[in-house]
């Protein structure tokens with residue numbers, strides 16, 4: 378499973394490392410991946426039915442309930458040995474930036490502080506801005522000070538504040554509304570058909586441009602623009618390692634590839650790359 382020690386010697390002593398993670402990173406914490414044939418979430422649910430803005434517009438309760446179900450798995454999960462190994466690197470003073478596609482908050486719970494969440498975070502809510510409605514309106518939309526959404530003041534509590542919003546959680550029940558403007562609330566995650574937040578994507582590209590080692594863990598590299606990040610690292614001559622029981626197309630191009638699980642491989646790999654002094 379391990380690449381040759383010589384190969385790792387050539388790779389070690391990274392000064393600025395990016396760990397790029399996908400759903401496989403959290404599989405051993407009990408959170409299903411998306412595309413694994415038997416167990417993946419998309420193997421028994423059509424993502425267009427529950428993870429798009431138009432599905433939410435048409436069936437808000439159904440989309441809400443599906444995300445509540447996923448959030449229950451996330452709350453029940455704990456960081457695995459892979460998450461902890463990444464956080465420990467940071468505690469050892471190694472510059473590590475985590476760029477994750479995951480919405481489960483497990484890197485942060487393990488203690489990683491430099492985490493770029495490309496696809497948002499399931500434990501945060503934001504208001505549903507119905508682009509079609511917002512942009513069809515004659516008047517320029519008013520920004521709600523509570524949820525930063527497009528407000529319809531006359532209907533709702535002008536005295537509400539952000540804490541009122543933050544107090545609302547992704548729990549079973551009817552879809553809640555912003556206490557400020559009344560907009561429907563939705564999980565703060567990136568659905569299919571939605572762009573990533575420009576500042577988040579910029580931060581990820583910057584981290585890849587600056588790193589001298591990128592480790593891709595548990596990502597199928599099937600979703601853009603995230604999937605381009607490890608390839609950009611290769612293209613600019615950065616050393617790239619992949620950890621995935623089902624190696625992707627990246628494996629034959631990168632410096633080392635480990636066909637194993639995140640929790641099993643990462644602690645040993647980091648021990649080889651950054652031997653305890």
Ligand code: APR
Pocket residue numbers: 398399400401402404405410411412413417478479496594595596597598599600620621622623624637638639640
């Ligand atoms: N350790 C490491 N990798 C694993 C493990 C494990 N224990 N178990 C599975 N994997 C690998 C699989 O082989 C697969 O390549 O993790 C990958 C998971 O791939 P996907 O399910 O496609 O997840 P991901 O790459 O994160 O998907 C990208 O797609 O559905 C959208 O927004 C969603 O962020 C997600 C994006």
